[in-house]
Every structure is written in structure tokens, then in C-alpha cells.
Amino acid sequence: GIQVEQSPPDLILQEGANSTLRCNFSDSVNNLQWFHQNPWGQLINLFYIPSGTKQNGRLSATTVATERYSLLYISSSQTTDSGVYFCAVVAYNQGGKLIFGQGTELSVKP
Amino acid sequence: GAGVSQSPSNKVTEKGKDVELRCDPISGHTALYWYRQSLGQGLEFLIYFQGNSAPDKSGLPSDRFSAERTGGSVSTLTIQRTQQEDSAVYLCASSPQGGLVTEAFFGQGTRLTVV
Numbered sequence: 001g002i003q004v005e006q007s008p009p010d011l012i013l014q015e016g017a018n019s020t021l022r023c024n025f026s027d028s029v030n031n032l033q034w035f036h037q038n039p040w041g042q043l044i045n046l047f048y049i050p051s052g053t054k055q056n057g058r059l060s061a062t063t064v065a066t067e068r069y070s071l072l073y074i075s076s077s078q079t080t081d082s083g084v085y086f087c088a089v090v091a092y093n094q095g096g097k098l099i100f101g102q103g104t105e106l107s108v109k110p
Numbered sequence: 111g112a113g114v115s116q117s118p119s120n121k122v123t124e125k126g127k128d129v130e131l132r133c134d135p136i137s138g139h140t141a142l143y144w145y146r147q148s149l150g151q152g153l154e155f156l157i158y159f160q161g162n163s164a165p166d167k168s169g170l171p172s173d174r175f176s177a178e179r180t181g182g183s184v185s186t187l188t189i190q191r192t193q194q195e196d197s198a199v200y201l202c203a204s205s206p207q208g209g210l211v212t213e214a215f216f217g218q219g220t221r222l223t224v225v
Contacts, residue, residue, distance in 0.1 A: 033213060041147075041199060041219055048213040086153065088214075095166050096141060098203070098214055100153040 002027040002091040006101035021072040023087030031090035077108045114217035122223045131187040131220045135204030143203045192224045
């Protein structure tokens with residue numbers, strides 16, 4: 001089945017710093033989503049981005065489907081950005097299930 | 111409803127007992143998913159419903175696990191004869207048509223502890 005790899009696995013930032021999280025996937029995808037899991041365990045939708053670039057405030061994402069990767073950019077990080085960031089994809093040949101990467105755990109220090 | 115709702119939020123059960131976890135998807139969403147997340151781990155796919163049928167149940171870890179969906183809406187995940195390794199957060203998600211081209215939204219999860 002499709003493999004989804006996220007990097008880095010862990011990241012520690014000082015408040016105000018910028019960061020880039022990466023998601024690589026091993027096969028063509030129909031669907032790609034980025035989620036933020038907050039310290040209470042809730043999964044928050046950040047972007048639905050099977051291709052192209054989107055921006056929402058300090059966050060932006062780019063998916064290059066032909067090269068099988070997606071990037072999540074966090075600018076001017078805040079302590080509330082802490083948590084785990086997941087990338088999830090639906091592969092063309094695997095029906096409708098959403099397959100998750102292992103996540104990037106981000107800690108933003110004041 | 112406004113979002114995906116799961117109940118109970120927390121469940122503590124004794125080893126060997128059966129448990130039922132409930133998921134109310136967003137109104138009108140035809141696709142529904144169950145995932146499991148063990149402590150400090152990623153999300154493990156369990157089962158996917160399109161309407162009332164389950165085209166993909168490949169992630170159910172054993173025959174102690176089953177799920178059903180009725181009326182194209184509420185889904186119940188049942189775990190029989192619970193074991194300590196079943197302890198995890200069980201997450202439900204729904205999407206308007208199916209994972210292929212639409213966005214999925216998650217509930218807050220049910221934290222299951224088997225003692």
C-alpha cells in the first residue's frame with residue numbers, strides 16, 4: 001500500500017521562528033489533508049490540498065502531486081502551534097481510506 | 111449536527127467485557143471512518159463506510175472488533191472480550207462523499223482504558 005512519510009519527526013522552535021514540515025508519499029493520490037492534533041487530542045483540519053498552494057493566516061501549504069510531496073509552512077510560530085501535525089492521503093488505488101503519516105511533533109517555546 | 115460527535119468521551123472497562131463506541135457523523139455526510147490511536151502513536155485505519163456498507167474493513171485487528179452503520183448515519187464500533195492492548199483513543203471521521211475527493215472531519219474521540 002501507499003507509504004506516507006513525514007519529516008522531521010520532532011521539532012523544537014523558539015516563539016516567532018518559521019518552520020517547514022514535509023510529507024512524502026509513495027504513490028499517486030486523490031486527496032491530501034493536513035491536520036493539527038492539539039494537546040487535548042482533537043484533530044483540527046488545516047488544509048485540504050490535493051494539489052496547488054493555499055494560505056490561511058500564518059499557515060500555508062503546497063502540494064506537488066507529480067513529485068509526490070507536500071509542504072506545510074508555519075510562520076511566526078506561537079506556543080499555541082504546539083502539538084502534532086499529521087499529513088493524510090487517499091491513494092488512487094486504495095479506495096477511500098485516508099492513510100496517515102506518523103506525524104511531526106512541534107514544540108514552540110516562549 | 112455541527113460536527114462529528116462521539117460518545118462516550120471516556121470509557122473504563124474491565125478486561126473481558128464488551129464495549130460499544132458511538133459516532134454521529136456530520137449531517138448529510140455519506141462516508142464514515144474509524145481510526146485507533148495508541149498513546150504517542152499515529153492513526154491506525156480500522157474501517158470505512160460508504161452509506162451503510164463497508165467497502166474496506168481491512169484494518170479491523172481481530173474478529174473481536176466489528177462495526178455497523180444504520181440509516182446512513184450513526185455508526186457503532188463494538189469490541190468484544192476487551193484486552194488491555196485495546197486501550198487507545200478511538201477516532202471517528204466523516205466526509206461528504208468519500209475520501210477520494212472530499213475533506214474528512216474528525217470527532218473528539220473516545221478514550222478507552224481496559225483494566
